[in-house]
Amino acid sequence: MNAEKRKTILLLIPIVIVLTGYVLYPSFETMLESFRQEGIFTFQNYIDFFGPKAHANLEALWNSVYISVLSVLFSALIGVPLAFIFNRYDFPGRSFFSGVAIMPIVLPSLVGVMAFMFLYGEAGLVPNMIKDLFGLEEVPFTLGGVSGILLVHAYTMYPYFYMTVSSALNNVDSSLEEAAANLGSNRLGVFWKVTFPLLTPALVAASLLVFMVSMASFSAPFLLAGGYRVLSLQIYFSKINGNLEMAATQSVILSVVSISFLLFMRWFQNRKDYRMGTKGLGAHRSEVSHPLIKWTMVTIGIIAMIILLLPHATLAILSLVPEGSWTWQTYPTAFNLENFRLLFEDPNIWDPVRNSLFMAFVACLGCFIFGMITSYALVKRKFIGKNLLDILVMIPWALPATVVGMNLILAFNQPSPFSFGKVLVGTYWILPLAYFVRFIPLVVRSTNAVLEQMDDSIEEAAQNLGAKWLYTFRRVVLPIIMPGVLSGTLLAFVQAVGEFPTSVLLYTIDNRPISIEIMNQLRMFNLGQAAAYGMIQVGLIAIVMFVSYKFFGVKSENTL
Structure with missing residues (x-):
């Protein structure tokens, strides 16, 4: 064995030990636990999950997939157009607005949901403000259920599409689009035949991330839709009820769905070659010269900025409300x-x-x-x-x-060599x-x-x-x-x-x-x-x- 091989083996030993002990072994333990019931190897947990009495689990599985697919769709509908506007057009305030567009990413999942509850929930500031402003007897709307989950997901996850597509657009060779236009293709044809295929890897990467984050979403369903079942919540409820076998089964099912989507998106991406054969410069931004269009875009940017920063501002204001000073009142009255x-x-x-x-x-x-x-x-x-x-x-x-949490629970709730006994x-x-x-x-x-x-x-x-x-x-x-x-x-x-x-x-x-x-x-x-x-x-x-x-x-x- 030569020196290079020895170095490689010495380098791989700690890597293999860590990945085996803390990734592979916990996943294997979860899979084994899903086939156990009262210490006996059985398929009963999967029969219970998919059987006629398992309406709650099947509903949670369908809801998780349904919410995740819609989250990908709505996040893309927001993030992709924003990426095109800020990377292909130049207008007053563009740089500032493009920076504000990624602000939702600094909100952790729980904090983001909390901010939306304060703003748009049943006792939220915005519904009550509209109610008082127009003299209504009840608040005109409240945030909750599926619509609430999707709204929070779209707000917190669209930056993944925005950032990945922005990065891809900056790398697109503008000469390819110009060549298609010179050959007689209209703008829609250039986008569909040239630009969109080159953006496919970025769209796949963002879709994967949004789908996986949404499948694992816990805060939004837990706080905004208590009676709405999703698989991540079912795992939590099974765990706190002491039914670790069913929690393991639910974890395996959730893992299979997430990995299946990963494999499908990778297959979709690998069907074609998206590399560019030229070395031209990336696309330049077009100056918006028409006054009406220019100031319409600025106005939309200002409105969007207010909406995007409202959760951050709400958190900042409410953090100044002392304990016990905001109970029955519609709005907080004391700040320090x-x-x-x-x-x-x-x-x-x-x-x-x-x-x-x-x-x-x-x-x-x-x-x-x-x-x-x-x-x-x-x-x-x-x-x-x-x-x-x-x-x-x-x-x-x-x-x-x-699932990662359940894997560690089932692997290390007893002594093992990887936990040093x-x-x-x-x-x-x-x-x-x-x-x-x-x-x-x-x-x-x-x-x-x-x-x-x-x-x-x-x-x-x-x-x-x-x-x-x-x-x-x-x-x-x-x-x-x-x-x-x-x-x-x-x-x-x-x-x-x-x-x-x-x-x-x-x-x-x-x-x-x-x-x-x-x-x-x-x-x-x-x-x-x-x-x-x-x-x-x-x-x-x-x-x-x-x-x-x-x-x-x-x-x-x-x-x-």
Whole structure:
């Protein structure tokens, strides 16, 4: 065995151990649990799921797929036109409006749902304002049910389409469209025959992400449509009722649906080759010269900006409402900084913030180290089973968050070699482990993008000059790939700080994060404190997103 093979094997050993112990083994345990009932191997759980008495499960399965498909459709209907408007046309305020268009992405799922409840719920500010303004006896509308879920999903998920399509449009060679137009094709023909096919990979990537996030959606169905069954909620209810066998079965079904959609979209994308054979410049923006059209677009932009920023503004205002001052009143009447003062003075109130920051930091430190090593092995090393390893790395991102949580519960509710003989469920460390497993793919994908652009001759030159591999990696490779590693790590941190579906399955009193405390405050009708926690989350995410973009040039679509 030569030296290169030995290095590759030594590099792969920790990667295989981690992926086997914390991705493959938990998934296998969940599948085994779905075939158990009272310790006996049986198909009864699947018979119960699909049988004549399983109306609730089948309804939840259909609702999950139905909501996810509609979420993809509505998100695309918002995000794709916005991408075209902001990337193909130039008008006053375009740059500012395009920046505002991605603001929903800084709202974690639970915080976004909470903001919509405050705004448009039964006791929301907007319905009551319209009621008082027009002297109505009842509020004209309330947010809830399927329409409420779809509205929240469309608002929080359309940025995935907006960002991916924007990135693809900037890379489209304008000479291809000009050639089609010169050959007599009209604008619609150019779009359908030239532009749209080139956008297919971006549309597929965004559709995959929106579908998977929607399938795993927990906050919107839980808070806005309590009686509306979706599979992610069914898993949670089965778990808290102690029926782990059915929770495992539901997790397997949810995983199969998500992975099937992934395979279908990949098949759809791979039917054709979308590479461009030219090296022209990307499409330039057309100046909107007609005054009526120009100022109509500006007006629409201002209205859209107000609508998009209204949830953020509502959170900021309500975070200033002190506890007990907004009970029966239609609108809050008292405002001060008491909620933020208590965050820094009362240790019990500060604990969830500290827990979220510490657990996200620990998880992302692990993602940083493991993601960097794994990406290097996948891109720069040759070995048998590379495709299988790549699939294993992406499984935690392909699976819904509730499934990842159930996998860890069923794998580590008893001692195992991968938990060093300890029971991890119910301990502080199960949640950082879940965050680590869940967000490994973000770091790997981000690092892959940089490593694939690095010429192998750079590393070879250092080794030919006598440098050892470890020294070469530390002094040559690492500085080159560091922007990609850090950008993926920062995005993983953003996701970990706002993670709710995994947290609600795994948290304990000692490690409850901000998202769980927000839920607790809502249950106690302490809306001001819940909003204050939400503002802390939004602030942390906004800071990290700004740092990742400003200093590392990363945009969220780079990790799709």
